[in-house]
Amino acid sequence: SNPHHFFLPRFLHVLLLHLAFRYALPKSRENQLHRRCTIWTSGIQWGNTSGVESLVELVDNSQCVLLLMSCQEGSQENMNCLCKQLIHEILSLQQQLCPSLKLQEFVIDPSQLHYPIQKPSTLTLYDIE
Numbered sequence: 001s002n003p004h005h006f007f008l009p010r011f012l013h014v015l016l017l018h019l020a021f022r023y024a025l026p027k028s029r030e031n032q033l034h035r036r037c038t039i040w041t042s043g044i045q046w047g048n049t050s051g052v053e054s055l056v057e058l059v060d061n062s063q064c065v066l067l068l069m070s071c072q073e074g075s076q077e078n079m080n081c082l083c084k085q086l087i088h089e090i091l092s093l094q095q096q097l098c099p100s101l102k103l104q105e106f107v108i109d110p111s112q113l114h115y116p117i118q119k120p121s122t123l124t125l126y127d128i129e
Contacts, residue, residue: 007058007063007065008097008098011093012042014093014097015090016039016043016056020039020046023048023082024037042058043056043058043066048082050071050078051074052069052075052078052079052082053069053070053071054069056086069082069083087105
């Protein structure tokens with residue numbers, strides 16, 4: 001019930017339009033067949049020619065922005081760069097449109113992903129080589 005605990009509808013609308021224009025829509029007619037985009041009332045999903053699939057959705061009654069990404073083998077570096085850009089843009093829009101909203105960022109183990117989103121209670125460290 002506290003407005004400082006929820007993302008505003010305007011935030012979602014601006015975020016969806018921004019992501020669609022910047023990442024999901026083709027830049028030229030020649031590239032039109034190489035991109036696809038799906039938008040629904042609370043999210044957007046798209047893929048690009050470098051093998052990266054992205055999904056951004058507002059979940060848990062407008063309390064959580066969920067970013068899911070997958071990639072084809074060999075596209076991990078592209079996915080990591082895109083992930084960094086998307087997180088930066090989401091946080092930047094949040095600061096512009098919902099500055100009083102207090103944020104917490106965390107990574108969820110895919111095997112523990114279920115609705116409603118629960119903040120991890122324990123810290124798990126992964127050694128990535």
